[in-house]
Amino acid sequence: MSTYFYFAYGSNLLNERLQNRCPTARPVANAFAPGYGVNFGKIGHDDHGGSGKGTIFKSDNANERVYGVVYEMHLEEASILDRIEGIHLTLPTTYIRDANFLVHTDAGDQFQTVTYIAEPDQTPPKPYQWYWALCLSGAIQNDLPKAHQEHLASFEHMPDPDPQRPGKLEAEMLLKKAGFDYLLGPEAA
Numbered sequence: 001m002s003t004y005f006y007f008a009y010g011s012n013l014l015n016e017r018l019q020n021r022c023p024t025a026r027p028v029a030n031a032f033a034p035g036y037g038v039n040f041g042k043i044g045h046d047d048h049g050g051s052g053k054g055t056i057f058k059s060d061n062a063n064e065r066v067y068g069v070v071y072e073m074h075l076e077e078a079s080i081l082d083r084i085e086g087i088h089l090t091l092p093t094t095y096i097r098d099a100n101f102l103v104h105t106d107a108g109d110q111f112q113t114v115t116y117i118a119e120p121d122q123t124p125p126k127p128y129q130w131y132w133a134l135c136l137s138g139a140i141q142n143d144l145p146k147a148h149q150e151h152l153a154s155f156e157h158m159p160d161p162d163p164q165r166p167g168k169l170e171a172e173m174l175l176k177k178a179g180f181d182y183l184l185g186p187e188a189a
Helices: 015-021 075-084 129-141 146-153 166-178 181-188
Strands: 003-008 026-034 036-043 052-058 065-074 096-104 110-117
Touching: 003 026, 003 075, 015 075, 015 129, 015 166, 026 110, 052 110, 052 129, 065 075, 065 110, 065 146, 075 110, 129 146, 129 166, 129 181, 166 181
Parallel strands: 003 110, 036 065
Antiparallel strands: 003 065, 026 065, 026 096, 036 052, 096 110
8 A cells, every 4th residue: 555754733743633534644753844934824714714723834044943743644545634634725725735845853864745834824813722732732742842842832822612613522532532631721611
């Protein structure tokens, strides 16, 4: 069976989240993309633009790095990620699939990966707490550098006004399964 490498830097960092979507996904290495930054500057399409989602962007600082996890997964699951990331949509805030995204490990290895990048909005809404928790918990779970964890933790977030949003319910279940439901704070009550 053919496989490919996928670089996760946002909500798919949490192993339980990605494996719930793409069961063959297995973490291979922690890696970084030099010259990139990360924020929640992509406007979400699952809530009509009401929340921010994670994206990476070329940084003016060549020394900046985005950390993430390289997963190996079956090629047949690529279309699942494409659909989830919304690359079929024709909105100005959709992700673009970069099939030649080069990342590096601290040991000096390189991986040619697939990742998803959106042009960050200049004034994006905050991410929902459950989405922010998925990103931060994945960084903690995969032992990404402490400075990167602190960077993700520093972003303001907000409660989801829809308590029955499918993405929220799925996130709460996966965060609990992974032992990170404490990141949901009072919203989980």
